[in-house]
Amino acid sequence: MTALLQVSGLEVAYGRILALKGLDLEVAPGELVAVIGSNGAGKTTTLKTISGLLRPAAGEVRFEGRSLAGVAPHAIAALGIAHVPEGRKVFATQTVADNLQLGAYLRLRRGEKRAVAASIASMYETFPRLAERRDQLAGTLSGGEQQMLAIARALVSEPKLLLLDEPSMGLAPVVIDEVMRLVERLKQARQVTILLVEQLAYRALEVADRGYVIEQGRIRLSGPARDLLRDEGVRRAYLGSTAA
Numbered sequence: 001m002t003a004l005l006q007v008s009g010l011e012v013a014y015g016r017i018l019a020l021k022g023l024d025l026e027v028a029p030g031e032l033v034a035v036i037g038s039n040g041a042g043k044t045t046t047l048k049t050i051s052g053l054l055r056p057a058a059g060e061v062r063f064e065g066r067s068l069a070g071v072a073p074h075a076i077a078a079l080g081i082a083h084v085p086e087g088r089k090v091f092a093t094q095t096v097a098d099n100l101q102l103g104a105y106l107r108l109r110r111g112e113k114r115a116v117a118a119s120i121a122s123m124y125e126t127f128p129r130l131a132e133r134r135d136q137l138a139g140t141l142s143g144g145e146q147q148m149l150a151i152a153r154a155l156v157s158e159p160k161l162l163l164l165d166e167p168s169m170g171l172a173p174v175v176i177d178e179v180m181r182l183v184e185r186l187k188q189a190r191q192v193t194i195l196l197v198e199q200l201a202y203r204a205l206e207v208a209d210r211g212y213v214i215e216q217g218r219i220r221l222s223g224p225a226r227d228l229l230r231d232e233g234v235r236r237a238y239l240g241s242t243a244a
């Protein structure tokens with residue numbers, strides 16, 4: 001496998017707390033990879049380190065073969081990594097349309113005005129609910145709509161790698177279904193590779209190609225998502241009643 005993203009021996013500390021203790025993972029071009037694990041296992045820390053928001057104490061992140069050590073978050077974004085953070089964080093006092101324009105900021109600065117307009121139009125096709133609400137303030141959207149907007153805003157930057165942090169958080173079960181189906185469709189239809197972090201293990205493994213189980217800052221298990229779904233230990237620890 002030629003990795004698009006390669007994380008090796010990653011150690012990340014918050015003061016004296018070591019949140020990642022030598023974490024390794026890889027994502028190949030075109031894959032949808034899920035990272036599952038319980039509260040505090042280190043999932044968010046992993047994504048924040050990949051996008052440059054946190055600096056590792058040891059280990060490294062390589063993207064397209066290049067080390068991201070010392071590369072600033074905005075420069076990492078410019079290389080093609082888009083991060084949809086936990087809690088979505090749309091620009092609440094801006095309209096849906098403005099949020100999408102802001103997502104395309106780097107492309108607009110490169111003079112890609114027409115191409116950006118085409119990308120935004122295609123987002124409205126993918127997300128008809130956003131099209132209907134393009135002049136609405138993002139803060140007045142429902143949780144599910146805000147999640148869609150956060151994903152669409154990341155996609156208009158035309159990333160090579162999309163980092164999705166717990167897209168299910170705070171959403172009703174039917175809305176979670178909708179978001180996960182969307183993630184699956186994005187993977188099938190677009191040239192975007194996805195690293196999805198989820199506490200709802202079953203939902204994530206159902207749509208992913210491969211998965212990693214993270215426990216206390218280390219990868220405990222990895223493999224094809226369908227194998228993890230059948231794994232007795234994973235079922236007991238992470239799938240619980242959802243799988244039944």
Ligand SMILES: Nc1ncnc2c1ncn2[C@@H]1O[C@H](COP(=O)(O)OP(=O)(O)OP(=O)(O)O)[C@@H](O)[C@H]1O
Pocket residue numbers: 014017019037038039040041042043044045046199
């Ligand atoms: N800003 C911080 N300061 C100190 N410790 C932190 C900070 N952020 C996270 N941690 C600790 O680092 C560890 C990993 O946290 P992280 O948020 O990465 O876990 P997670 O798997 O994403 O969990 P969750 O699903 O609850 O978001 C936890 O023990 C957490 O308490």
